[in-house]
Structure formats: C-alpha cells, structure tokens
Amino acid sequence: MLAQPALKMKAEDVVSPAESAFQVLATAPASRPRRALKHGDTFVVTDSFGDIGATAGGTDGLYHADTRFLSHLELSLNGAQPLLLGSNVRDDNTLLAVDLTNPDYYDAGGTQIVLQKDIVHIARAMFLWKGTAYQRLAVRNHGDRPLALQIALSFDSDFADLFEVRGLQRPRRGTVSRSVEAADQVLLSYQGLDNVTRRTQLSFDPAPNDISTSRVSYRIVLAPGESKPIFLSVTCNAERAHRPAPFLRGLLAAHRELRAGTRDIATVETSSELFNEILCRSAADLAMLVTQTPQGVYPYAGIPWYSTTFGRDGIITALQLLWCNPGMARGVLRRLAALQAKTTDPASDAEPGKILHEMRAGEMAALGEVPFALYYGSVDSTPLFVMLAGLYVERTKDEATLRDLWPAIEAALAWIDGPGDRDKDGFVEYFRQTDKGLANQGWKDSHDAIFHADGRMAEGPIALAEVQGYVFAAKRLAARCAARLGKIDLARKLEADAARLAERFEEAFWCPEIETYALALDGDKQPCRVRTSNAGQVLFSGIARPDRASLIADGLINPRFFSGWGIRTVARGEPRYNPMSYHNGSIWPHDNALIALGLARYGLKRPVAQITRGLFEAATYMDQRRLPELFCGFQRERRRGPTLYPVACAPQAWASATVFSLIEGLLGLEFRPDSHEIFLRNPRLPQFLDEVVLRNLQVGGSAADLKVSRHGEEISLEVLRTRGPIQASVIVAS
Numbered sequence: 001m002l003a004q005p006a007l008k009m010k011a012e013d014v015v016s017p018a019e020s021a022f023q024v025l026a027t028a029p030a031s032r033p034r035r036a037l038k039h040g041d042t043f044v045v046t047d048s049f050g051d052i053g054a055t056a057g058g059t060d061g062l063y064h065a066d067t068r069f070l071s072h073l074e075l076s077l078n079g080a081q082p083l084l085l086g087s088n089v090r091d092d093n094t095l096l097a098v099d100l101t102n103p104d105y106y107d108a109g110g111t112q113i114v115l116q117k118d119i120v121h122i123a124r125a126m127f128l129w130k131g132t133a134y135q136r137l138a139v140r141n142h143g144d145r146p147l148a149l150q151i152a153l154s155f156d157s158d159f160a161d162l163f164e165v166r167g168l169q170r171p172r173r174g175t176v177s178r179s180v181e182a183a184d185q186v187l188l189s190y191q192g193l194d195n196v197t198r199r200t201q202l203s204f205d206p207a208p209n210d211i212s213t214s215r216v217s218y219r220i221v222l223a224p225g226e227s228k229p230i231f232l233s234v235t236c237n238a239e240r241a242h243r244p245a246p247f248l249r250g251l252l253a254a255h256r257e258l259r260a261g262t263r264d265i266a267t268v269e270t271s272s273e274l275f276n277e278i279l280c281r282s283a284a285d286l287a288m289l290v291t292q293t294p295q296g297v298y299p300y301a302g303i304p305w306y307s308t309t310f311g312r313d314g315i316i317t318a319l320q321l322l323w324c325n326p327g328m329a330r331g332v333l334r335r336l337a338a339l340q341a342k343t344t345d346p347a348s349d350a351e352p353g354k355i356l357h358e359m360r361a362g363e364m365a366a367l368g369e370v371p372f373a374l375y376y377g378s379v380d381s382t383p384l385f386v387m388l389a390g391l392y393v394e395r396t397k398d399e400a401t402l403r404d405l406w407p408a409i410e411a412a413l414a415w416i417d418g419p420g421d422r423d424k425d426g427f428v429e430y431f432r433q434t435d436k437g438l439a440n441q442g443w444k445d446s447h448d449a450i451f452h453a454d455g456r457m458a459e460g461p462i463a464l465a466e467v468q469g470y471v472f473a474a475k476r477l478a479a480r481c482a483a484r485l486g487k488i489d490l491a492r493k494l495e496a497d498a499a500r501l502a503e504r505f506e507e508a509f510w511c512p513e514i515e516t517y518a519l520a521l522d523g524d525k526q527p528c529r530v531r532t533s534n535a536g537q538v539l540f541s542g543i544a545r546p547d548r549a550s551l552i553a554d555g556l557i558n559p560r561f562f563s564g565w566g567i568r569t570v571a572r573g574e575p576r577y578n579p580m581s582y583h584n585g586s587i588w589p590h591d592n593a594l595i596a597l598g599l600a601r602y603g604l605k606r607p608v609a610q611i612t613r614g615l616f617e618a619a620t621y622m623d624q625r626r627l628p629e630l631f632c633g634f635q636r637e638r639r640r641g642p643t644l645y646p647v648a649c650a651p652q653a654w655a656s657a658t659v660f661s662l663i664e665g666l667l668g669l670e671f672r673p674d675s676h677e678i679f680l681r682n683p684r685l686p687q688f689l690d691e692v693v694l695r696n697l698q699v700g701g702s703a704a705d706l707k708v709s710r711h712g713e714e715i716s717l718e719v720l721r722t723r724g725p726i727q728a729s730v731i732v733a734s
Helices: 247-261 273-289 311-321 326-338 363-367 381-396 399-417 465-484 488-509 534-541 546-556 589-601 605-619 658-667
Strands: 034-039 042-047 061-064 067-070 072-077 083-089 096-101 113-115 120-129 132-141 147-156 175-182 185-191 197-205 215-222 227-236 267-270 290-293 296-299 669-672 677-681 691-699 702-711 714-723 727-731
Touching: 034 083, 034 120, 034 273, 042 120, 042 132, 061 227, 067 197, 067 227, 072 120, 120 147, 120 247, 132 147, 132 215, 132 247, 215 227, 267 273, 273 290, 273 605, 273 658, 290 326, 296 311, 296 326, 311 326, 311 381, 311 589, 311 658, 326 381, 326 399, 381 399, 381 465, 399 465, 465 488, 465 534, 534 546, 534 589, 546 589, 589 605, 589 658, 605 658, 658 669, 658 691, 677 691, 677 702, 714 727
Parallel strands: 677 727
Antiparallel strands: 034 042, 042 061, 061 067, 072 147, 083 096, 096 120, 120 132, 132 227, 147 215, 175 185, 185 197, 197 227, 267 691, 290 296, 669 677, 691 702, 702 714
C-alpha cells in the first residue's frame, strides 16, 4: 500500500477559526436545483419537489429574521415520494408551482401493479406573504375508477440561526418544544438562550384525519376526474390560535403589493428575446429582494445567506438602478442614515459617522456570538453612502431629501477625515478593532483577498485602491450638494480635498511595472503590486488619469483578466489566483458592472460591449437566466457553459442589477432634471442587440419612451412617446 503524501501548507494559507467563522462553508454536495421565494423578512428555500430537508443540501428551510423556522417538510403519497413532473417559479417570483404524480404501486407481494404511474396528479403551489408560507395541494384522479389515497406531510424545525446553517458550531442551544394545539394546528416552539421565544405554527385545512407533532395524514377518496384541495399555512412567530388569511386572498394581496411596488420604474425591452428573458428575471428578482422597512424600500442583499440590510450591497444596488428606479436610492439612504453609528464600539467596529455593514436579528447576534446585530466593519460603505446621496440629488433634484440627509452626510465626511484616516496620510484605511470582526473590510472581505506580489498577506491598516476613488467621488459630489445648500466655503474645501487626493493617489498607487493601480497599500504604505479588478472600480469613481484609464482597460480585456464570460477578480498568473476561489479569480457580475460604468465614464465603450456580451452569454446557461452572486473564473471553452460557484447566492441584488448597469454604460445615460433633459453620451450597442427600448424613463417630473437602434457602428435615437416637457438627444464626443 502506497503511503499518502503529507499535505504541506504555508502558514498564511491556514485559515484560523476566527478568520473562517463568517465564511459560508461548503462541506457537502448540494443536490440541485433549489427554488427560492421571499417576502419581507421571510424567505424559503425548497428542492424542486417543493420539499424542505428531504434531500442533501443544507440550505433548505423557511427562514424569518435570520432563523430557520421550518427545517423539514416532506410530502408523501401512499407512503412513497411522488414523481416529479415539473417545477418552476412564476416569472414574477410570487409563486412556486410543482407538478407531481404517483409512481407505480405494487400489491403486498410486490408482483402486481395495483396503481399505474401517472394516474394521480398533485398540483403543489406555494407563496409567501407577511411571515407566512402558504401551500395548496390540489389532488386529482385522472383514472377511470375511484381511488383511495393517503396524503401525508411530515415536518419539523431546528430553529437554527442562519450562521449555524452556514456552518458555525455552537456549544449550547435553547430548547425546542412541540404541541398539537387543535385538530388542525401544530405549534413548534423554541426558547432561545436570548430569552426570546420563536414559534412556528402549522395550520391545516381541512383538518387532517391524523395529526401529531411531526406528521399529519389525510385519507381521501377521489371519484374519476375528481379533485380535492388541501391547504397548509406555516406562520413564523404567530400568536397562539392565530388564523392566517385564506390562500387565495393572500395570493391576490401579494400580487397587488408587487404591482404597486413596480409601477413607477422604467423598463427595458430589446430586439433579443434571450436578453429580454435575462432582463425580466433580473427585474423580478430585484422586486422580490426589495423589502419595505420603516425608512422606505431597501434591497436585501441575497438569498439564502444575506437576506437582510447590508450597507455596501444596498448602496451599490441603488447606484446601479439609479437611472431607472431612483426611488430605491431614497429608501436606502434614509435607512442607512437612521442606522448610522453614533458612538464608538470596538466589538461592532462602530465609530461615529460610520455607515452600517450589516445587521442581523437572530439569536447568535443577540447573544454576541457573532458581532453582526449592528455591525460597521466596512471601509467603503461610508464614502459610498455620500456618493449615492450626491448622485441621487443630481438624478432627481430632491433637495428636501438632501436637507434631511445632510447631518448624516456631514457625519460621514467627518468619519472619512477622522477615524477613517487612522494615520492622517490622506488615505482611508481599515483595521478591525477586535479579532471577532472581519479581517478584510472592503468588498473583497475573504481572509486571503488582500496580498502582495509574492503572495504574502497585507498587514496593518490597509488602504484599498477603489476606496480612495470612492472618497474622491464622495467629496466632489458632496461639494455640489453643499453648493446647493448655500454652503459655498465647504463646497470649495471639498473640491480642493478631492483634487489633492487624486494627486496623492496617483503617486502612491500607480505601478508602472504592471500598468495598473496597486490593489492596496499595507500598514507600512507598501503597495500590493497585484493585477486585480479593483483597478476597474477605480475607473468607476473617476479618480484615474485618462491615459492610465486606457492602459487599465487594455489590461482588463486581456485574456489573463477576461475569461470570455467576464472579468476575473484577480488576473490569471498572479499569486493566489484561483478561478474557484471566492475573491481571487472568480467572476462577480456586479464587479463587472461597476467596471463597465467606469470604462464608459472614460469613453471606452468597446470593452463595455465586450463585457456585456460575455455576461449575457453566461446568463443564457444559468438556471432561470439568473446571474448569480459569482461564478468560477475558468477560461471559456467552446460548446461549454460557465462553471458555477457552489454556495453563491442566487438571487443576489447587485448581480440582478448588473444588466441594468450594462444598459446604462452602453447608452451613456445622463439626466438633467432642471431642464427635463436626457442625454445619451457616445451610445453603443453590441452586435447581438439591434434595438433597445426604454419605457417610462423619468426626469424632472416628465417621462419618455425612447428607442435606440444600431445601424452597423452607428446609433439612432427615436422618441416614441412623451409625458410632460422633456427632451432627449445624443452626444457624440471624441
């Protein structure tokens, strides 16, 4: 027997428990596909049968406020699992529809078929509304004789905190209890270590023939052609004896709510049916992820791991959608202003003026087992908040909201110039205040994401390249906001600060030997001379010199970066490059979107079209045409689709918003609400798109429908309809 070679690892490659605690662990293969629905603070992940926890793949469950309220729900027909005919989520994400049928059933001796397959049809439908998962089973006999059937549902809940589902181990847990409350109700309860009682109520209509704390069963007889319904509702944190709304009434209410929430948004339609499918899926996913909060609508980051308020994700999603849905930005800004840090708290990396990274409502957050109840360990959320505020005002001229937000903007600017610049060198750095927080606090927050050209991890307070760009853009936009409010001296100071930052940035971050900006400066102010996509996001902020922007663009579309599907986070050949990693060689749609907007800012439209085509063709291979949070960065091969990342969120808000950013970048959309004008600066369409139609595009209280057509390399603009005084025109500049 041959001895197995010892696995040798460098010290920096060994992930400590503290560093790995908040990563999403991949410890077992997941069976596919999964289906996801969301409403408010509730989401559900099922398998394609509509079952929960019946097959491998540990994310299944009904979740509410970061707790799994149902970990098992399995349907059986005459004691066996039904056969799957088909499973899909409605185009608007409101309903999961599953079609099931019976397998062949044999007699007791197993020698004779007593019921042939495909005689019984079970139409299973599920939707979420107001903390309740509604389910209807419509059981129909398609045979020519009466049938006696047993329908059973087994169920349970582990009340696991979301971080437990992600892989974090807990030494102690609370106590689960189960009780039959009535002939048609079961209550599962959990008394947490945080002294909070969480309850899952299952209600059945009609009452089952047999009921226990883990299973109900129905004995039904169906005449030929007859159908009978069974209804189940699972309510999270219901009061005892709560009676949910009837199935149909809840479904109609959910539809009305969805229509009301999407009424004033601009829409996009193109000459490509496949691209239209991607657009529709993205729009539906964004509508599902948007959650009504006390401060307004907010896009939760993604399902299953990030269905909550994330500062960075919400801001970037709002930035991506600002041209077509500016109302989302208003909700994001108001919510983050309300949650802005007021005091210093090392445990949560909070400092006055800092904008939230994430918030959690589960038991582990309440107990401090994870630091994320209100967590501020994000270096870029604060300048991005100021950026979004400035861009929102320029898009809408909503000076009333600006005045309301101004104290939060001033506090954010004070953090940028104060605690955000720890060593007072003019750059914003991050450094976690305890070992329980995130080690890396930019968008690439994996433990191994920031490193030097020899592969060493960067140490000390770290200044990321793109964050300096965000600060630059934030100060320029804040200057214009200050001028609107009559604060002329402050406006001049902010403009001067931005100009000085741009000069210092070029001196400190430009690396001529690799023709791009350094990934970061470490605590000794040594640059991390690594080719990464961060430099593309530098273009998004506008801090880069135009001549260097062209060099960066050339590098990003080189095959070492561009896989054929999109731009990798780290160029092939760099140290720590790994196309299967989370941040060191994978492809993130939102990263590509921001890069595309940055390229468009500098008039570099050809690579924007190339990125658009790559992501479009990648999406055509994805389940439901849905761009996930990320996918692997392997080089594209002929007649093969992209390689998926196993625990990526799908849907993910900023991935869903990507396609709308690409439209903005291609068309060069600009708005002047004061004069009711829309401009298309150097518009370009990729070869697979002949036409793009924008409907209900609003500016200054007016709206227009526009058609952009491609004629070879030329572009034409046609105004199809207007409402109110509005003008649209094309700007062609060299």
